[in-house]
Amino acid sequence: MTNKRVSYSHLQNFIQTAMLALGLPPKDAQTVANYMADADLQGSDGHGVIRLPQYARRILAGGVNTNPNITIESERAATALVNGDNAMGHVVMKFATELAIAKARQSGMAWVGSRLSNHAGPASLYSRMALEHDMVGMYFAVGNANHLPAWGGLDMLLSTNPISVAVPTHLEPPIVLDMATTVAAYGKVKAKAQKGEMMPEGWMIDFEGNPLLDPKRSEEGFLLPIGGYKGYGLSLIVGILAGTLNSAAMGKSVIDFNHDDSSVTNTGQAIAIIDPAAFGDPTAFKERVDQLIRELKASKKMKGVEQIWLPGEQSHLKREEHSRLGIPISAGLEEQLRLVAEKLEIHKIQLQ
Amino acid sequence: MTNKRVSYSHLQNFIQTAMLALGLPPKDAQTVANYMADADLQGSDGHGVIRLPQYARRILAGGVNTNPNITIESERAATALVNGDNAMGHVVMKFATELAIAKARQSGMAWVGSRLSNHAGPASLYSRMALEHDMVGMYFAVGNANHLPAWGGLDMLLSTNPISVAVPTHLEPPIVLDMATTVAAYGKVKAKAQKGEMMPEGWMIDFEGNPLLDPKRSEEGFLLPIGGYKGYGLSLIVGILAGTLNSAAMGKSVIDFNHDDSSVTNTGQAIAIIDPAAFGDPTAFKERVDQLIRELKASKKMKGVEQIWLPGEQSHLKREEHSRLGIPISAGLEEQLRLVAEKLEIHKIQLQ
Numbered sequence A, B: 001m002t003n004k005r006v007s008y009s010h011l012q013n014f015i016q017t018a019m020l021a022l023g024l025p026p027k028d029a030q031t032v033a034n035y036m037a038d039a040d041l042q043g044s045d046g047h048g049v050i051r052l053p054q055y056a057r058r059i060l061a062g063g064v065n066t067n068p069n070i071t072i073e074s075e076r077a078a079t080a081l082v083n084g085d086n087a088m089g090h091v092v093m094k095f096a097t098e099l100a101i102a103k104a105r106q107s108g109m110a111w112v113g114s115r116l117s118n119h120a121g122p123a124s125l126y127s128r129m130a131l132e133h134d135m136v137g138m139y140f141a142v143g144n145a146n147h148l149p150a151w152g153g154l155d156m157l158l159s160t161n162p163i164s165v166a167v168p169t170h171l172e173p174p175i176v177l178d179m180a181t182t183v184a185a186y187g188k189v190k191a192k193a194q195k196g197e198m199m200p201e202g203w204m205i206d207f208e209g210n211p212l213l214d215p216k217r218s219e220e221g222f223l224l225p226i227g228g229y230k231g232y233g234l235s236l237i238v239g240i241l242a243g244t245l246n247s248a249a250m251g252k253s254v255i256d257f258n259h260d261d262s263s264v265t266n267t268g269q270a271i272a273i274i275d276p277a278a279f280g281d282p283t284a285f286k287e288r289v290d291q292l293i294r295e296l297k298a299s300k301k302m303k304g305v306e307q308i309w310l311p312g313e314q315s316h317l318k319r320e321e322h323s324r325l326g327i328p329i330s331a332g333l334e335e336q337l338r339l340v341a342e343k344l345e346i347h348k349i350q351l352q
Helices: A008-021 A026-041 A049-060 A089-107 A124-133 A186-195 A215-220 A229-242 A282-297 A313-325 A331-344 B008-021 B026-041 B049-060 B089-107 B124-133 B186-195 B215-220 B229-242 B282-297 B313-325 B331-344
Strands: A004-006 A071-076 A079-083 A109-117 A136-141 A156-158 A163-167 A175-179 A204-206 A221-223 A267-274 A327-329 B004-006 B071-076 B079-083 B109-117 B136-141 B163-167 B175-179 B204-206 B221-223 B267-274 B327-329
Touching: A004 A008, A008 A026, A008 A049, A008 A331, A026 A049, A026 A089, A026 A124, A026 A313, A026 A327, A049 A186, A049 A331, A079 A089, A089 A109, A089 A124, A089 A267, A109 B109, A124 A136, A124 A163, A124 A175, A124 A267, A136 A229, A156 A229, A163 B229, A175 A313, A175 B229, A186 A215, A186 A331, A215 A221, A229 A267, A229 B163, A229 B175, A229 B282, A282 B229, A327 A331, B004 B008, B008 B026, B008 B049, B008 B331, B026 B049, B026 B089, B026 B124, B026 B313, B026 B327, B049 B186, B049 B331, B079 B089, B089 B109, B089 B124, B089 B267, B124 B136, B124 B163, B124 B175, B124 B267, B136 B229, B175 B313, B186 B215, B186 B331, B215 B221, B229 B267, B327 B331
Parallel strands: A079 A109, B079 B109
Antiparallel strands: A004 A327, A071 A079, A109 A267, A136 A163, A136 A267, A163 A175, A204 A221, B004 B327, B071 B079, B109 B267, B136 B163, B136 B267, B163 B175, B204 B221
């Protein structure tokens, strides 16, 4: 079955209307809607409008502060700790990333952490903000539910803690890595459940170590880290840098926002920005990245491989395709959005 | 067969004598010897004295500058680009890391890159330098030989490009992640060959995609990245941050130092330091890390698992064991070191 589609601007408008109805100030409603629609535009379908029902539930349950006072708690030339005052994560991270870019322009590099933030969508939304300034962006976050034990353990103490790095280019599409430190992000598990599909082997195992394939049974097991103990280590480090360093939730103190709509999550994130101009001519840097991309793409291929992909290249193509043809919305998601619209007494989403 | 052992101070002295004989100034000979012996002390046996024959060969072939003038090429409050003048990598990275720590103390965070550097041993040597200042250290490097293609490709354009992150603690041993972005580091392949052992499945495949198990046949295939395409992405990003950004070698321009003793490698590295004091009370941070460690270690375990390990914990125990009992040296390595000593006309290494 072909999915129906929605244009970016209509999707953005639908989300913005929902956020206004939920009590966000106009500017914040716009910010959240922009980022959520951007997520769908680039094909991050586990992190876009699919999250609206959950966000709405949390806001209505009082789990998110719709009128926040976001502040800088401590600051040096190249660092800041942002107190998100329990705002929507998108609003906090926009603030934090703009601050980091301004500091990097002065100091060459900046690292801004957040606490009392919330789920902010796909990691690459924020790393990519560096690109229009010809800077490198790096984003780290503590996931909002623990689905991963220590290597060899059974207690769920770690999350999918993602890493995103965006690198500017001259003529080629930018390089944008955006990855969970688990084989699959939990958003992808949710998307599989939404679509009624099974997961491939290797995404999750049950508590006895057997493969777990049904995404609806995801509570009966856990995600696997990439590279075994190495992915466990990466997830832990990302969690310390984005969470523990910022006095945000990490380990036992992480709130499972799939089962709790009202507790303050105290989500921690970190955005790091490097200004390549501090290391030499920025255009020459971007040209070197272009050359590297061309070397990789011109590589001889293994049998059966049609094309070498760069990180972010498929999202780049999705962004172009979705801009042209609209963003696909599954029937299941359309129904969920209809229920949200009904509850908030706003117009329905219009699909093509 | 039990290996013979050598004390740390004797090993350090042996290497220092060799480096002096190779023409390094006394201070640099001491630096290189300290770091190389530290590598063996913590069990990084692919990166310690095992590299001495190769380093000696490169220095004698004119591939390394023994009387370098290491300079800062460009600098801002939180960044610097260090020109290593083709010195031994250990000397360059000591300089870069000390600079980064001083800058982080002022600016809260610092990122220092190197170019015209060389192989510097295990990544954790430099991230760990942050610990005595109660800071977080992060190290990234471009490996000195390409053993990894793009995902789906066959041309060797990427290296094992390691990541190390060291996190200070209050009472627990520090957390020190030190990992290649491949399933196995190439140093581990070399160590297997040295010991005459086979590699486990999953470390390497041949050009047709079949498992490659004999480390002596390592030229007939390539290393596998962790998590498939994700590890490819991580290796690429580390290479861009440590190499391309610093105008150092990356991609096709990487010199394979296993087959070329005389070309300038133009190795790139990056050290990033965060001062937790810029984000709140540093002791409270270290106590939060301790608590996280205890949560992870107290976790319920999978059947058959005796203990949950933290990243760096096994190296920590190795460091204690080797300090007490000495550092194991295999018969094969002893013979190689005997040949180096003969060539340089210095005393032999004395084993217990």
